[in-house]
Each structure stands twice: as C-alpha cells, then as structure tokens.
Amino acid sequence: MTWMRQHLMPVLTVVAAIIALWYAGAVALNAPWAYDQAKRADRDLSFSALVAETWSQDKPKLPAPHQVVAEIWKTSGDMVLRGKAFSKRSLVFHGWITLSATMLGFILGTGFGILLAIGIVHNRAMDMSVMPWVIASQTIPILAIAPMVVVVMNSIGFAGLVPKSIISMYLSFFPVVVGMTKGLRSPDAMEMDQMRTWNAGAWKTLISLRLPSSMPYLFTSLKVAIAASLVGAIVGELPINQDGGLGARMLVGSYYGQTIQIWSALLTAAALAACLVGLVGLVQGITLRRMGMAR
Amino acid sequence: MxxxxxxxxxxxxxxxxxxxxxxxxxxxxxxxxxxxxxxxxxxxxxxxxxxxxxxNPVLLPAPSAIGLAFATSLPVLWVDFVQTFVKGALSGYAIGCSAAFLIAIAVDRSPFLQRGLLPVGNFVAALPIIGMAPILVMWFGFDWQSKSAVVVVMVFFPMLVNTVQGLQASDHMQRDLMQTYAASYPQALMKLRLPAAMPFVFNGLKICTTLALIGAIVAEFFGSPIKGMGFRISTEVGRLALDMVWAEIAVAALAGSAFYGCVAVIEKAVTFWHPSQRRG
Amino acid sequence: MSDAVIKAEALSLTFQTNDGPVHALKDINLEIGKGEFVSFIGPSGCGKTTFLRCVAALETPTAGSLTVNGLSPDDARRARAYGYVFQAAGLYPWRTIGGNIRLPLEIMGYSRAEQAARVKQVLDLVDLAGFEKKFPWQLSGGMQQRASIARALAFDADILLMDEPFGALDEIVRDHLNEQLLALWAKTEKTIGFVTHSIPEAVYLSTRIVVMSPRPGRIADIITSTLPRERPLDIRDTPEFLAIAHRVREGLRAGHAYDD
CATH class of the missing domain: 1.10.287 (Helix Hairpins)
Structure with a gap:
C-alpha cells in the first residue's frame, strides 16, 4: 500500500500529465490545418468539432496518442493475429531486425569491454595508455559517424546485420569498459591483502574476488550499454532503408510525411528500450540476490 | 612491404x-x-x-590524406562548424539545460512530483530520443532551429534527472542545521541545497555535451541547408570522398572534447571541495 | 525555579511505524535553569536525542507541554534561541572555516562588519585562530568539531544543544575538547543541553545528569552533581567523582533490569 502511494501514484500522475500535454499539443499543432480545411469547405468549426478533427487527421503534425496506439496495434498485434507477423509492413518484423542487430552488438561490445577492462586492471602500461583514450572517446560524437560506417561497409560487401551491430558494439563497449574497470578495482585494500595472505595469484584473485565484487558495477553499465546499443542500431538503419528496421521506418515516414508511422516506430523503439533495460534489471536483481548483494 | x-x-x-x-x-x-x-x-x-x-582510400584514407583534406578545406569546415556546433548544438544545449535546471528547482518543493519525475525522467533518458529528429525537422524546418530543438529534447531529461537528484543530495543533518537557524526556503536553497547539488549538475552538463553534438549532427541527416557537419558527412559519403568525411569527424572530435573540457574546467573551479576533485 | 529556560511537563512523543507505535518519549518532566549544564545519558533508543530534537523543534511532541524561554519550541527556533551541535561536524565542504561560521550570521542578517568581528571572536574562543581560510576537509576531526561548536556560538543564542558532539572522536581528543568546553561554558555562561553515552564525560561536564531508559523513553534518575565548578581533568580520580559515576551506572542498570 505504501509502495503504491509512495511510488506508483506520483509516476502515474506525471505520465497522465504528459499524455494530457500531448493531447493538448495535438490540438494546438493540428488546429491551423483543421481551420484551413473548414474554411475551404465553408463551414464553421465549433471547439468540440475542432478537437475531434485535430485528433483524427490522416497526416497530422502531431498525431494524438490513441492514433499512434491504433497504428501500432494495426501493424503488430493485428498482423500477428492474421498470421502476417513478418510481413514488410509489420512492426514486429522491423522491431525484430533492430533487436537482432542490437543484441549482436551488445553481446560483442560487452565481451570486448570486459576483456579490455581485465587487461587494464592487470597491466599498468595498458591502463596508462588506453584508459585516457577510452575516456576521451566518450566525448566524441561517435554516433554521428554511424551512417558513414554503414555506407562504407555496404560498399565493400558487408550488408545487413553486421554494420549496424558494429555501431551498437562500439556504443555499448565504452560504458562497459569504464564500469568494469571501476568494478574490478572496487575491492578495498583489506580484501586484496586478505587474498595475498592466502597466496592467491592474479587469476584466483580475479575469479574469486574481483569479478564477484564488480557485478553491481557491471549491471549498472549493462543497462546504459543496452540502451546505447539500441540507439546505435536505429541510427545505423537510417542511411539504408531497404533492409527495414525501426530506424528505416522513421526515415521512410519522414520522406512521405507519415507522421503516425514515425511516432509508432518511435514508441515501439521506446517500448523495446524499456523491455531491454527492464530485462537487464531483472537479471541484475536475481543475480545480485543470489550473490547476497541485493540492497 | x-x-x-x-x-x-x-x-x-x-x-x-x-x-x-x-x-x-x-x-x-x-x-x-x-x-x-x-x-x-x-x-x-x-x-x-x-x-x-x-x-583503397574509399575504404579507409590514411591519416596524412585526412590531414591534407583538413588543411585544404578549412573555410568549409569552419562554416559547417558554425552552423552545426555554434548555432545548433550550443543554443540547444543552453536552452535545454537551463530549462531542465529551472524545472528541477520548480518541482523541488513538491516531493510528490519529484518521486514521479525521477523514474519517468530516468526512463526517458534511456530512450532513443534521437528518433524525434525527423519529427522536429518537420516542425521547425531545415535550418539550425530544428537542430537546436533536437538538442533541447535530447539534453532535457538527463539534465533534469541529475539536477533533481542533486537537490536531494544534502544530508539530513545539514538540513536540520538550516532548520535550527530558522532559515527560509530560499536561504536554504541558495546556501545549502544548490551548492550541494553542483557535482550532480555538472555530471549532467558533461553528459549533455556529447549528446548535444550527436543530436545536432544526426538531425542534419533528416534535412538541412547546404552546410553543416552532418550534411557534409552524408553528402561526402555519397561521393565517396572519405578523406573529407574523416576531416569532419576530426572537427567533431575536437569540438566535442573541447566542449567537454571547458565544462570539466568550470566544474573543477566550482566543485573544488568535492572528494573526487580534491586531488589533482 | 521560576527562571526555567527549558521546561517540559508530561512530554510524550510516539512515532507511528509499520510495526506499530513506538514510544520514543513518555511522561518527561524536566526543568532546566539558566546557566545549567545538563547531560542526558542512556542506551540507544532511550529518547535522549529525541528530547533534544524536540527542544530544537526538529521533532513535534505528541502530548504534554514544552517551553523554551517561555515560548513554544518552534517560536524559540524562529527567535533563534539556541545553537545546535550535531554528532558530525557537518561543515559545508565548499565553504572555508570562516565561511561556515559566517553561514548562520548571513542567514540571520548580521551586517558584514559584525560577521567578521564575530567570526574572529569565536575562532579565538575555540582555539582555531589562523584557520579561518582553510577548508574543513583540510582539518582534523577534532578541529572540525571545534569549528562546528564555534558556528553554534557565533550568534547570540543563550542555549547550546549538543547531540553527542564528541562521539566520533578518539579518547585523547575528547578529553581535550571536554576541558575546552568547560572553559567555554564558564566564559559564556550559556545553558547547555548535552547528549552523550559516556559516563565519565557526563559526570565530568555536568551540573545535573539526566539518566534515561528505553522503551518507552523516560527519565530513570536525575543526579545533581556535587563537584565544584572548577574541574581539572584529574578530578576524575577523586572519590566524589567515582561516587557520582557509580550512581549514574546504577541508574542505567535499573533502567535495563526488566528490559533484557
């Protein structure tokens, strides 16, 4: 009960406020066109008619939430029911393409990130030479060159999943390196000395002390990494749209002024991000509880 | 060989x-x-x-070739830099960050709103907000205003979340102390909560520097006048003039690091007292 | 005693928690006169800190009456009747020592000249002259706590409330600060309420010792000290001192008898 009052109610209030703002924005932004239409048809527009009109246009400047939800249902759940889940017009199809690129990039990036962090922690030369560049690279807008990577890789014959995954990998790689380096170094001097008194080597120390104590850090960076990975995959889909994917849906939508389509792709991407981050959070909760670290 | x-x-x-x-x-x-x-x-x-x-230079040009392209096309690079960084990214960064900061202070007196805004803000900050770019380009036109708008949306939530958290950062004892002085709300805000929030605020500001540049460049892929870093990257890729693309990337990297560096220097001056800043 | 500075009558405070009500304070009757040094001692959970927080209007009692200088605690707080010293120094890391001591003066609207004069005066009082421009994190724990006492002394409050101010310090520093606190009290003639869980500290410092017991938090014994006002550190080896300490210990044990 307290949990509901303390957390659920405030969140619901804020979400409700956002949706209300959205509807109001739809009225404000779509009103000019509605007035224009009414003037051409030579009829008066009462306020209620105006509201109804602005919430049901075909190509509104800002589609109302229910229009977007209807579009999402039409292109996902409805198509699944009709057995056309993987048709080219289905969001399930496009979402799946984006998701597979995201996951491939995320797994590769996390793997490389963990390995590099282990190297940095154990090798002083590597720490001193690589770490400053890892941090500096955070300040560089890598995402902005994503389309270039895709185009160039396409021109040498790597098409489809791989180029996008490389961008995703790149984006998910950095948070993992930084978080894991911090995590592997988190055991304090006392714990490290304890290992030394047992004459544990670097490998034993890594397995039985450093890795377990780095878990909370790892999961925190994994959440950032998977969200970044999804963003990378979507941006990677922008330049080449025949392969499909949520990013391609957005671009095609923007070519043809299909605002409802853009918003539905956007909301699907948001839902996907929420699911992925939530999933990592779930695994985090279970793992940390098993390890007795849950707070 | x-x-x-x-x-x-x-x-x-x-x-x-x-x-x-x-x-x-x-x-x-x-x-x-x-x-x-x-x-x-x-x-x-x-x-x-x-x-x-x-x-093949179409695939990967040598650093020397990139350096040459950089040196020979300085005027073009400068025009692009002004269009994308100064007009698009900086203006959006300033508007977005200050709006988020002010709203964080506005909701400061309502714990209810804070408890609602924090999870929602954290959630939105993890979303692929960059996808808003085509919509905002439709709304605000091709020129820098739309880029600025994309940057505003991108930096708003990370900044909001960090500031709200920062304003909660002062501990109970320090707040009690303010109570015993019978300090008014503005006094407690100015003398305790805002200074205590500064490390968080600057954390947000630093995250947002990179986001701002990314937002401004990527937004140009959805339409721009015939200048700008994103515009140049996409057209030069089309012409397979990769040395010029890399030169733009170098500009972006330099601008990004310099921007980040500036914020970090200010941070060092403002939060010199924080444990993370005390030793060199 | 008509000149009671702090006066509690049948004071009670009950917290509502998920595990049912907790009686933090029950039926507290106490009068503290002007210029007294009263210590509150007892095991954790006996309500000694809660009582001090009630006096400071940081908690609101649920029953009974409490007055500070004849006013309600909250009005007294608004009138800036007391300085409060917490267990940790709680100095702001972004302000210098001088800046920290100036903080309450800025809030209370003292003039700049007055601020400077007072900062200098209290820094001398706690033996920290010359450290005005240092930052708190450049000082030792004992010095930080002295600075926080100086901060509580800087404005004209004739009540000083101290909540285990020396609890986090080591024995040697604590002895030194106890001695200094007595000297300070003699010089300033303030009324002091002092929470501690150290028997020697309570006996050494106080004119009266309030022994409290937990669940519900109430007063088990009030002991009036027979020690002279002038107290060198080695007074702690005299039979008189040991006798008072013994009585305090008895009071604490009695409070615990039916507890566990």
Whole structure:
C-alpha cells in the first residue's frame, strides 16, 4: 500500500500529465490545418468539432496518442493475429531486425569491454595508455559517424546485420569498459591483502574476488550499454532503408510525411528500450540476490 | 612491404618504451607521455597499414590524406562548424539545460512530483530520443532551429534527472542545521541545497555535451541547408570522398572534447571541495 | 525555579511505524535553569536525542507541554534561541572555516562588519585562530568539531544543544575538547543541553545528569552533581567523582533490569 502511494501514484500522475500535454499539443499543432480545411469547405468549426478533427487527421503534425496506439496495434498485434507477423509492413518484423542487430552488438561490445577492462586492471602500461583514450572517446560524437560506417561497409560487401551491430558494439563497449574497470578495482585494500595472505595469484584473485565484487558495477553499465546499443542500431538503419528496421521506418515516414508511422516506430523503439533495460534489471536483481548483494 | 615492417617495428619499440615508462613512478610527464605515445602509435600503425597494404582510400584514407583534406578545406569546415556546433548544438544545449535546471528547482518543493519525475525522467533518458529528429525537422524546418530543438529534447531529461537528484543530495543533518537557524526556503536553497547539488549538475552538463553534438549532427541527416557537419558527412559519403568525411569527424572530435573540457574546467573551479576533485 | 529556560511537563512523543507505535518519549518532566549544564545519558533508543530534537523543534511532541524561554519550541527556533551541535561536524565542504561560521550570521542578517568581528571572536574562543581560510576537509576531526561548536556560538543564542558532539572522536581528543568546553561554558555562561553515552564525560561536564531508559523513553534518575565548578581533568580520580559515576551506572542498570 505504501509502495503504491509512495511510488506508483506520483509516476502515474506525471505520465497522465504528459499524455494530457500531448493531447493538448495535438490540438494546438493540428488546429491551423483543421481551420484551413473548414474554411475551404465553408463551414464553421465549433471547439468540440475542432478537437475531434485535430485528433483524427490522416497526416497530422502531431498525431494524438490513441492514433499512434491504433497504428501500432494495426501493424503488430493485428498482423500477428492474421498470421502476417513478418510481413514488410509489420512492426514486429522491423522491431525484430533492430533487436537482432542490437543484441549482436551488445553481446560483442560487452565481451570486448570486459576483456579490455581485465587487461587494464592487470597491466599498468595498458591502463596508462588506453584508459585516457577510452575516456576521451566518450566525448566524441561517435554516433554521428554511424551512417558513414554503414555506407562504407555496404560498399565493400558487408550488408545487413553486421554494420549496424558494429555501431551498437562500439556504443555499448565504452560504458562497459569504464564500469568494469571501476568494478574490478572496487575491492578495498583489506580484501586484496586478505587474498595475498592466502597466496592467491592474479587469476584466483580475479575469479574469486574481483569479478564477484564488480557485478553491481557491471549491471549498472549493462543497462546504459543496452540502451546505447539500441540507439546505435536505429541510427545505423537510417542511411539504408531497404533492409527495414525501426530506424528505416522513421526515415521512410519522414520522406512521405507519415507522421503516425514515425511516432509508432518511435514508441515501439521506446517500448523495446524499456523491455531491454527492464530485462537487464531483472537479471541484475536475481543475480545480485543470489550473490547476497541485493540492497 | 617496407611500410608494414617499419610500422610493426615502431609499434614494438613504442610498446616497449611505454612498458618501461609505466613502471616508473607516475608523474605528470609520464601520465601525459604514455597515452600520447599510444595515440601516435595508433596513427602510425594506421598510416603504415594503409600504405603497406595499399588500402583503397574509399575504404579507409590514411591519416596524412585526412590531414591534407583538413588543411585544404578549412573555410568549409569552419562554416559547417558554425552552423552545426555554434548555432545548433550550443543554443540547444543552453536552452535545454537551463530549462531542465529551472524545472528541477520548480518541482523541488513538491516531493510528490519529484518521486514521479525521477523514474519517468530516468526512463526517458534511456530512450532513443534521437528518433524525434525527423519529427522536429518537420516542425521547425531545415535550418539550425530544428537542430537546436533536437538538442533541447535530447539534453532535457538527463539534465533534469541529475539536477533533481542533486537537490536531494544534502544530508539530513545539514538540513536540520538550516532548520535550527530558522532559515527560509530560499536561504536554504541558495546556501545549502544548490551548492550541494553542483557535482550532480555538472555530471549532467558533461553528459549533455556529447549528446548535444550527436543530436545536432544526426538531425542534419533528416534535412538541412547546404552546410553543416552532418550534411557534409552524408553528402561526402555519397561521393565517396572519405578523406573529407574523416576531416569532419576530426572537427567533431575536437569540438566535442573541447566542449567537454571547458565544462570539466568550470566544474573543477566550482566543485573544488568535492572528494573526487580534491586531488589533482 | 521560576527562571526555567527549558521546561517540559508530561512530554510524550510516539512515532507511528509499520510495526506499530513506538514510544520514543513518555511522561518527561524536566526543568532546566539558566546557566545549567545538563547531560542526558542512556542506551540507544532511550529518547535522549529525541528530547533534544524536540527542544530544537526538529521533532513535534505528541502530548504534554514544552517551553523554551517561555515560548513554544518552534517560536524559540524562529527567535533563534539556541545553537545546535550535531554528532558530525557537518561543515559545508565548499565553504572555508570562516565561511561556515559566517553561514548562520548571513542567514540571520548580521551586517558584514559584525560577521567578521564575530567570526574572529569565536575562532579565538575555540582555539582555531589562523584557520579561518582553510577548508574543513583540510582539518582534523577534532578541529572540525571545534569549528562546528564555534558556528553554534557565533550568534547570540543563550542555549547550546549538543547531540553527542564528541562521539566520533578518539579518547585523547575528547578529553581535550571536554576541558575546552568547560572553559567555554564558564566564559559564556550559556545553558547547555548535552547528549552523550559516556559516563565519565557526563559526570565530568555536568551540573545535573539526566539518566534515561528505553522503551518507552523516560527519565530513570536525575543526579545533581556535587563537584565544584572548577574541574581539572584529574578530578576524575577523586572519590566524589567515582561516587557520582557509580550512581549514574546504577541508574542505567535499573533502567535495563526488566528490559533484557
């Protein structure tokens, strides 16, 4: 009960406020066109008619939430029911393409990130030479060159999943390196000395002390990494749209002024991000509880 | 072949020097020299491989070719820089960050709203907000205003979340102390909560520097006038003039690091008292 | 005693928690006169800190009456009747020592000249002259706590409330600060309420010792000290001192008898 009052109610209030703002924005932004239409048809527009009109246009400047939800249902759940889940017009199809690129990039990036962090922690030369560049690279807008990577890789014959995954990998790689380096170094001097008194080597120390104590850090960076990975995959889909994917849906939508389509792709991407981050959070909760670290 | 051998030789020598250097006690010089040498090694490795294996410049131009393109097209790069960074990214950064800061202070007196805004803000900050770019380009036109708008949306939530958290950062004892002084709300805000929030605020500001540049560049892929870094990258990629693309990337990298560096320097001056800043 | 500075009558405070009500204070009757040094001692959970927080209007009692200088605690707080010293120094890391001591003066609207004069005066009082421009994190724990006492002394409050101010410090520093606190009290003639869980500290410092017991938090014994006002550190070896300490210990044990 307290949990509901303390957390659920405030969140619901804020979400409700956002949706209300959205509807109001739809009225404000779509009103000019509605007035224009009414003037051409030579009829008066009462306020209620105006509201109804602005919430049901075909190509509104800002589609109302229910229009977007209807579009999402039409292109996902409805198509699944009709057995056309993987048709080219289905969001399930496009979402799946984006998701597979995201996951491939995320797994590769996390793997490389963990390995590099282990190297940095154990090798002083590597720490001193690589770490400053890892941090500096955070300040560089890598995402902005994503389309270039895709185009160039396409021109040498790597098409489809791989180029996008490389961008995703790149984006998910950095948070993992930084978080894991911090995590592997988190055991304090006392714990490290304890290992030394047992004459544990670097490998034993890594397995039985450093890795377990780095878990909370790892999961925190994994959440950032998977969200970044999804963003990378979507941006990677922008330049080449025949392969499909949520990013391609957005671009095609923007070519043809299909605002409802853009918003539905956007909301699907948001839902996907929420699911992925939530999933990592779930695994985090279970793992940390098993390890007795849950707070 | 000579190129490849020479490069690998240089790499080995540089690695050996770095190993030696890093085992000496850490000084200001070595902590600058070691990563510097590593960076130079990467560049030379790149150059040597491109020359040695005669890699097609369409695929990967050598650093020297990029440097040449950079030097010969400075005026174009400058125009692009002004359009994308100064007009698009900076204006959006300023508007977005200050709006988020002010709203965080506005909801400060309502714990209810804070408890609602924090999870929602954290959630939105993890979303692919960049996808808003095509919509905002439709709304605000092709010029820098739409880029600025994209940047505003991108930086708003990370900044909001950090500021709200920062304003909660002062501990109970310090708040009780303010109570015993019968301090008014504005006094407690100005003298305690805002200074205590500064490390969080600057954390948000630093995250947002990169986001701002990304937002401004990516938004140009959805339409822009015939200038701007994103515009140049996408058109030069189309013409397969990769040296120019890399020159733009170099500009973006320089601008991004300099922007971040500026914020970090201000942070150091403002939050000198924070444990993370006390030692050099 | 008509000149009671702090006066509690049948004071009670009950917290509502998920595990049912907790009686933090029950039926507290106490009068503290002007210029007294009263210590509150007892095991954790006996309500000694809660009582001090009630006096400071940081908690609101649920029953009974409490007056400070004849006013309600909250009005007294608004009138800036007391300085409060917490267990940790709680100095702001972004302000210098001088800046920290100036903080309450800025809030209370003292003039700049007055601020400077007072900062200098209290820094001398706690033996920290010359450290005005240092930052708190450049000082030792004992010095930080002295600075926080100086901060509580800087404005004209004739009541000083101290909540285990020396609890986090080591024995040697604590002895030194106890001695200094007595000297300070003699010089300033303030009324002091002092929470501690150290028997020697309570006996050494106080004119009266309030022994409290937990669940519900109430007063088990009030002991009036027979020690002279002038107290060198070695007074702690005299039979008189040991006798008072013994009585305090008895009071604490009695409070615990039916507890566990």
């Amino acid at each position: 000579i190129w490849v051998v020479a490069t690998i030789l240089f790499w080995l020598v540089a690695w050996w020097i770095n190993l030696k250097l890093s085992h000496r006690p850490r000084t200001r010089l070595t902590s600058f020299l070691v990563p510097g040498l590593f960076g130079i090694t990467l560049l030379i490795l790149w150059e040597g491989m491109v020359r040695g294996f005669a890699i």
